[in-house]
Amino acid sequence: MNEERGRTAKTPRTPRRYRYDVSPLRGIPWRSWRLGGSSVFAILIGLVLLVPFVGFLREVPANPALPPPDRSWQIVRGRGVLRVGMDFGRPPFAFTAPDGQLVGLNVDLARDLAARLGVRAEIVNTPADGFTDALRTGRIDILVSTLPPEPAFRDIAYSAPYVEIGERVVVRADSPVRVPDDLAGRRVGAELGSDGDLALRVLARRLPLTRDSDYDTDTAALAALRAGSLDAVIADGIGARRAVAADPGLVMLPQPVRPRTFVWATKRSATSLTQQTDRARADARADGTLARLDARWLAG
Amino acid sequence: MRHERDAATRRLSGGERFVLALLVVTLFAAWWTDIRPAGVAPRGGNASSGRTNGAAFAPLPPVSAVTEATAPDTTYPGAGVHTRLTLEADPAKVRRELRLVREMGATWIVEYFPWLYLQPDGPDTYDWVHADLVVREARAQGLQVIARIDGVPGWARPTGTTWKYLDAAGYPAYARALAAFAARYRGAVERVIVWNEPNLSLEWGGRKVDPAGYAAMLRAVYPVIKAANPQMEVVAAGLAPTQASEQSAEGLDDLRYFVRMYDAGAGQYCDALSIHAYGGTAPPDANPDGGNRVFRHAEKQRDLMVARGDGAKPVYITEGGWNDSPYFTGAVRPAERVRYSVAAYRYAQMNWPWATTVALWQFRLPEPANSPDDNWTFVTTDFTAKPVYEEVQKVLRSTR
Secondary structure, eight states: OHHHHHHHHHSOOOOOOOOOOOGGGTTSOHHHHTOOHHHHHHHHHHHHHHHHHHHHHHHOSSOTTSOOOOOHHHHHHHHTEEEEEEOTTBTTTBEEOTTSOEESHHHHHHHHHHHHHTSEEEEEEOOGGGHHHHHHTTSOSEEEEEEOOOTTOTTEEEOSOSEEOOBEEEEETTOOOOSGGGGTTSEEEEETTSHHHHHHHHHHTTSOOEEEEEESSHHHHHHHHHHTSOSEEEEOHHHHHHHHHHOTTEEEOSSOSBOOEEEEEEETTOHHHHHHHHHHHHHHHHTTHHHHHHHHHHOO | OHHHHHHHHSOOOHHHHHHHHHHHHHHHHHIIIIISOGGGSOOSOOTTTTEEETTOOSOOHHHHTSOOOOOOOOSOTTEEEEOOOTTOOOHHHHHHHHHHHHHHTOOEEEEEOOHHHHSSSOTTEEEOHHHHHHHHHHHHTTOEEEEEEOOOOGGGSOTTOOTTOOOGGGHHHHHHHHHHHHHHTTTTOOEEEESSOTTBTGGGTTSOOOHHHHHHHHHHHHHHHHHHOTTOEEEEOOOOOOOOOTTOSSBOOHHHHHHHHHHTTGGGGOSEEEEEEEOTTSOTTSOGGGOSSSTTHHHHHHHHHHHTTOTTSOEEEEEEEOOOOTTOTTOOOHHHHHHHHHHHHHHHHHHOTTEEEEEEEOSOOSSOOSSGGGGGOSBOTTOOBOHHHHHHHHHHOSOO
């Protein structure tokens, strides 16, 4: 009010009269704005129309249809080094050999991957509880470790499986059993408490088989299989591979009883790097490298 | 000009007023649901919302009013498990997990209620939603709950410290939180563990461990808890079965810590003790002289209690067990884990009349850890019973 009076003193004006009798707006100094009721009304409509965009702008800073340019592959190529994360305490995937060297399936895969990309592999010890954080913070470019697919993390891109270690059925080479369902009516064993035992108990809930999972070790169960007191043994994927590799009298069914796979992971935003590593993995599968390394480390 | 003046001076029509009012309401709703500052969140709610102000020490009717189920069918009423429901948000999964605990034949659970989740926003407000859920569902299954409370909210500790750091200045706030819990769950929860494994530096906020400091913590919280709920048993924290030396930065041997804690007066400010009885790689009946990671090492701590005149106090084994991960050096074979776990319950039942419960670590994880942590569990994340569950159930259930 004082402000208006002062202005009036300098520049006399013809006072205008406005009528504002819409109660929610009473008391607001519209007069100094020189706006009418319809103008206020139009502004409010405009504000309301903007409301839906407030949240949108807050949460999605850029148009999702136009992601920011991804330089992940460019950075790796420029650096000349691919930083590959893995847990070093996971034999036979990654572990320290008696001579102090880091060895294992994941180690060989990482080196093969880097070679295919024309860069050097730098292997970074990444404990399991830090897998995703290491990717998110950029400590590593890719994770090649014993990671099951976890679609819960939307910011992580999971590759197709590079290894299958689900529990397998091992039978004698002359067995008529071809698929797990053929175990109905048969006597099936496993090491007590093992993943094979868990798979067997789950299978026994839907198949009328005789479960014998009182063995202290896989080895004892496999001995019973060879001796004929069992028709099949269910063991984890690595144990089954090793059993059949060591004994030509045993075979492993190709179909896992309980599928379990490991995958590689990259940041979802690292699209160009992911394309490169996906291509390299497909090449490694096509030229037999994956199968060769699988046989070397998991069945050896 | 005339037209502008007319437009400016005319009254709003009834329809325009209605639309205007609608828009104002819409704006307010949008502000309330999406744009309002966090500080405008509702406070001082009632029991049904699970949010209360600091003065709400009254027992919670919805929880304590739940009709407790009959005691689980078991051959060993002391059988228990440590559940991990802290991060399990789905009420249906909480219910399913606790039903599986009961069906296994366990009658006790130990559960962690982080202080920082109970009072995330400050000293004057509480969020009881998840704690209410767990306590209510446990009672509905007829399970006894031992609550472990620690984990310091950011507002209760100095900047730059870990969530396990609490110095003496923070003891009153911790005591108030424990007392609020004790009051709220009067009749529903009767035991509360003060802190966890204070003989590890990691659990003591990264500081050198301090048995006298822990005794001071007990001295600070005990009378406040008792004033809020005289029936609440104050349980001294279980110690980690470490053999760390005096010079170690990581912790201190649990028996040495225990003695010093008692020498500092801890025994006067607790009604019971919890013990962590991990079996390492030895069977449960292995000689307790074989090291700290032997199941019967619990007897050593019990002997110290008796020697200090505290033999009448209850003891709760709130953690323990065996791990069967092929990636963990302290693990056993899967068959050994099953046999040892079954035998541990049996051993305690036959030989430890002083142990009210034996709760093995840990029943289930809400998400796979993809680490050896998965190999402590009794059921998988998707509730598939592991062989260890079925074998323990076989001996704990009298009728199946």
